[in-house]
Amino acid sequence: RKEVEQDPGPFNVPEGATVAFNCTYSNSASQSFFWYRQDCRKEPKLLMSVYSSGNEDGRFTAQLNRASQYISLLIRDSKLSDSATYLCVVIIMRGSQGNLIFGKGTKLSVKP
Amino acid sequence: DTEVTQTPKHLVMGMTNKKSLKCEQHMGHRAMYWYKQKAKKPPELMFVYSYEKLSINESVPSRFSPECPNSSLLNLHLHALQPEDSALYLCASSQDSTGGGGYTFGSGTRLTVV
Numbered sequence: 505r506k507e508v509e510q511d512p513g514p515f516n517v518p519e520g521a522t523v524a525f526n527c528t529y530s531n532s533a534s535q536s537f538f539w540y541r542q543d544c545r546k547e548p549k550l551l552m553s554v555y556s557s558g559n560e561d562g563r564f565t566a567q568l569n570r571a572s573q574y575i576s577l578l579i580r581d582s583k584l585s586d587s588a589t590y591l592c593v594v595i596i597m598r599g600s601q602g603n604l605i606f607g608k609g610t611k612l613s614v615k616p
Numbered sequence: 617d618t619e620v621t622q623t624p625k626h627l628v629m630g631m632t633n634k635k636s637l638k639c640e641q642h643m644g645h646r647a648m649y650w651y652k653q654k655a656k657k658p659p660e661l662m663f664v665y666s667y668e669k670l671s672i673n674e675s676v677p678s679r680f681s682p683e684c685p686n687s688s689l690l691n692l693h694l695h696a697l698q699p700e701d702s703a704l705y706l707c708a709s710s711q712d713s714t715g716g717g718g719y720t721f722g723s724g725t726r727l728t729v730v
Contacts, residue, residue: 536716547706547721548659591658595715601671602715604649604708606658 507531510592510607518615521582525610527575527592535602536595537568539577541588542609548591551577582614619643622707622722630730631697637725639690639707645720647713648690650682651706653724659706665690666713697729 510527517523529537537554552559554566554575565578575592592607620641629635639648647666651659664672665684673682679701681693690707707722 535714536718538718545704545726547723549721550718553718597714598672601647601664601666601713602710603661603664603672604715604719608658 506607507596507605508592508594508607510590510610512608512610514611514613516613516615517582519582519584521614522578522580523582523612524579525577525590525592525612527577527607529573529575529592529594529605531594531596531605532573534573534594534596534605537575538593538595539564539566539575540591540593540606542591543588548606551590579612582612584614584616587612587614620707620709620720620722622705622725624725625723626726626728628728628730629694629697631699633697634693634695636694637692637705637707637727639692639722640688641709641720642688643709643711643720644687645709645711646687647710647715648684649708649710649719650690650692651708651721653704653706663692664713671713694727697727699729702728 539551540548541551542548554568558567563580567576589609591609595602650662653659663682683691704724706724708719710719711717
């Protein structure tokens with residue numbers, strides 16, 4: 505079983521749609537959780553950290569369910585500029601060193 | 617300064633060349649990383665430096681040689697690479713070795729080996 509699994513998509517949605525991405529992780533000792541966004545031929549950029557209490561940043565809401573080892577990202581009122589690959593990322597500790605583990609990414613394409 | 621700066625942005629090198637990739641951050645981060653990313657794949661960890669010491673080497677071939685001259689700089693020395701080493705090489709940093717505050721990535725060096 506892969507350490508971090510995501511639906512690769514692509515998700516093709518119209519502007520204004522609400523879209524949800526899911527991610528599961530296999531290592532129950534995972535410490536920290538993030539969603540990164542990566543545009544084509546660019547570096548990954550931190551979108552938001554993910555907490556059990558849930559967190560919201562504008563149109564983006566992230567949620568962590570530790571019991572189910574499940575992470576989600578909800579994007580409301582999609583914009584054309586939201587088109588990108590969304591990477592689910594987990595930190596697993598190896599001794600005192602955190603190791604960033606990436607999912608394969610979910611591609612989102614928002615159409616006019 | 618909240619950036620990780622990588623140079624060069626693009627590099628084409630022959631299989632017998634020696635070149636170096638450079639990475640710099642001035643955020644006071646004490647952990648720095650090299651990742652390799654092939655097209656349509658997620659980044660793969662190569663090396664981790666924590667407090668200027670190599671803490672993780674993910675079984676990377678010796679033709680890749682990392683160096684951390686000080687807490688702000690990270691280099692990746694390249695020698696006798698193969699065409700399959702062509703990829704985007706990403707440098708990242710985090711506040712400390714736990715990475716809990718998230719990682720900041722540089723814009724990468726796009727390497728082509730001919």
